[in-house]
Amino acid sequence: MNRRNALHAVAAFAGAALTGLAGVAHAADEAPDALVRRLSGEVLETVRNDAALKGGDIGKIMALVNKVIMPHVNFRRMTAAAVGPGWRSATLEQRQRLQDEFKTLLVRTYSGALNEVTDQSIVVKPLRMHADDKDVLVRTEVRGRGDPVQLDYRLERTPGDGAGWKIYNLNVLGVWLVETYRSQFAPEVNARGIDGLIDALAARNQANAARSK
Template sequence: MKRLFVISLFIIISFNSIAVEEQLSPYNVINNTGNNLFTRIATEQELLKTSPEVMIEIVEQELMPAIDYKYAAFKILGKHLKKMSKVQKQNFIISMRSYLVKTYATALNQYNNQVVSFEPERPTNGAKIVPVDAIISNINAPDITITFQMRQNRKSKQWKAYDMIIEGVSLLATKRAEINSRIAKSDIDQVTLELAVIRK
């Protein structure tokens, strides 16, 4: 339950691909996307009550094109990358993306009008990796600060998220440890298959 809540917090401030443009800073990307995402969810509320699977469509359209899932997948694989073929790498990326879509959709269906505030704009000073904070406020619960690791693509110059840190715990590092453990018990092809078929 706690894990689902953490994932939910990640989604609450996730990223809308339509709004991502070269001139947007990582701070603007988060702010604009948070507003766009939850406007969409509010608009679809009645439909979501009877058809929660619609959240998959929202995730596909509003989140995934702006999540740096390829970079995250490679960071998760770490040392295993050197031993993998090109096909194995591509299959893992596809499976990781599928896993994230289902995870995000499940988490967003738990959304209950939390209030989100975003870190104000500030200079990035040419950095390509920038941490951006957001605060989740819940009634009768302490505020939670989440740090998003934003990465700027060298070619497109777009900023996308590849990790989040909450209460000092990196979700990417947690997933990397889990994947490494599973690979040690079987192999990369089996883990890739398992990720693709997991239903959240």
């Protein structure tokens, strides 16, 4: 697996995990490394066995996203971190628009890489944590042909009705997803404010949709 294909394979898995292709939620007391191991297996198996997903069928991917509402991802936190300080002053309507457009951006960004998923496997490294930890780092490797590729997850323990571990950031080859998007979003927010960022994301998503036709 050369570097380009490895990156596509990791992107495909990361995008699939973020967009909720991983089935039903399990017990709230599921350990974070067990959660990542289960999601890894389910996502890769789902993609391998579904030609439409491997082909990047946006409609089917989005239907699955909306159906399961990304049960294993704190997408509000992920979006807020990517937007940065401007999130605090955003209205509820603006925050919802940001989440919707950011989700669409992620789905479209990674959907084209789904056809790269073939014989990859995910190895979850031993987890070091204490029983009362509320924030953990789960390190994994994507293995196939060629060198293994680093893919790490930041998860938080969530209380209440949705109790359990939820992903809020991903690290691919040393690059954190949220920080990468924050660096892209910051100039737009500084220049045109939150509405400017929403408009830019919507335009980017429309352009991506037009290219995929």
